[in-house]
Amino acid sequence: MFSNQKTILKEVSFSGIGLHSGELVNITLLPDDIDTGINFFYKKKKIKASWKNAEISQLCTKIKKDNVYLSTIEHLMSALCGLGVTNLLIKISSGEVPILDGSAKDFVNNILKIGFKEQKKKRKFIKLKKTITFEDKKKFIKIVPTNENKFTIDYTIDYKDELIKKQQFLYNHSYEDYKKIYLARTFCLQQDLEKIFAMGLAKGGSLENAIVVSGNKILNQGGLRYKDEFVRHKVLDCIGDLYLSEHQILGEVTTSGGGHELNLMLLKKIFEDKDNFDVI
Template sequence: MDLHQKTIKKKLVLEGIALHSGALVKIALIPSEENTGIIFLRTDLKKNSVIKACWKNIVPSSLCTKISNQYGVSVSTIEHLMFSFYALGITNLLIEINGPEIPIMDGSSKIFIDEILNKGLLNQKSKVSHLIIKKTFEVGDKDRFIRYEPSQTNSLEIDYTLEYKDHFIKKQNFRSKDVRKNVLDIAHTRTFCHQEDLEKIFAMGLAKGGSLDNAIIISGNKILNQGGLRCKNEFVKHKTLDCLGDLYLSNQFINGKITCNQGGHELTGILLKKIFKDKKNYTIESSDLSVNFKEKSFNSEEIQVVV
């Protein structure tokens, strides 16, 4: 099914705590022209401040997804925001941010999606391009892997399994034949952590902004959050949310089947890079547009599209 490119109707400003740095961060989502894609702009920097949300720019990071441009300027913890764009079909948007990390909000994508919908979505004239991946790809091993398989459907099927050797999460599975029809059912699921792992995470200099307001904390056979879980199998559904947000760094709506067992940000990034490593692995049914940035300026008006 052909889908039109999409942006938002009005500028949206959000503020919140960054999960890992603990800093107060402000982001502005700004409507963008057709064929410009998802672009981050670091307003706290005077140059080299533009970072395209793209698989090419994924760099290694602990406990989050991070992208960086050729100058080493980065933005991290983008996965929940990217899922929001995927869920709503947003293809073109400028995100101005005054620091290196997206605010965590409530630990899910719900606030992002709710606030975007309050501003409204705008359908654009151009059609989205269609990515056709020609064969099966898998990365990982028998215990921890992510696999892509092509299919003849115009949908994405997902089968995600999560297993912990604890007394609470244990083994969970989430399956959907057409996950784009179920995205709003998983959008409210939150990131999580075992209490026993917090000391190690803090020692890494991470999760400085973490709290019961933005993460589920598991202690033994219970959770510490008042109100309990938001839904059955919230943990595996959140991991599915992360996976879909990361997959959207393909800059496409991928069709086919994703099977994942004990996956994570790193494996999803490796899968994307393996697929796109050779142009013989895929085709894109659309005009081939490239984005060029005048990196000398950090003003959003300096971002131009070149056909």
């Protein structure tokens, strides 16, 4: 995991629909310089992918600068973390990253095709010094320090339904482990769709970019990519959200019933006190 900073070798572009906006979005990833981090460029504003710019949201991850918002960045951020990309400029034509197939597959595969440029400076890490916990009723997320300089996620979900039920997945951050989750797609219960539509969301949602569960059935042709695709996707999201730390976190994460809101609250709690961590 300890390596130099890294950007991509040349630019790569994607086009697709915004999951919640329903708008066609064009996005281009460009190489960037040492120590610049991950930045989005939208409406003539550069917005750093950072917990400092993040907005609390339940159904996606949002960042903003002034009155300019960008949403659904989590799958792209997850891909960048999984591939070890530390410096990148992302130009985007609309206020939402395209959902593509609902996973990180297209981001990962197309970035791998163009390759990487290793930069001549060591990357930095956020090393936890204290156990940090955030709880919300029966949901919780916590991170504990590790002497092994690793990043792990032990994720549990329990939907108490007919199909998803209780699932658990342990992720140990490496490209090899990331390959086990990056194909996992976002999902929803059919019974929740009416509520989501009433909120003005999921205008671009379809069976092409999300798993829909109805009772004990999957409505998508072809079914699931993994029998526990649901919890694997939650891990994918968690990786992307926690990369808003600006550097790779080192620690052991355990979470149950978590989501975007809890992930962000954990970051805010970590960084509220400089005694909680070291930058190494």
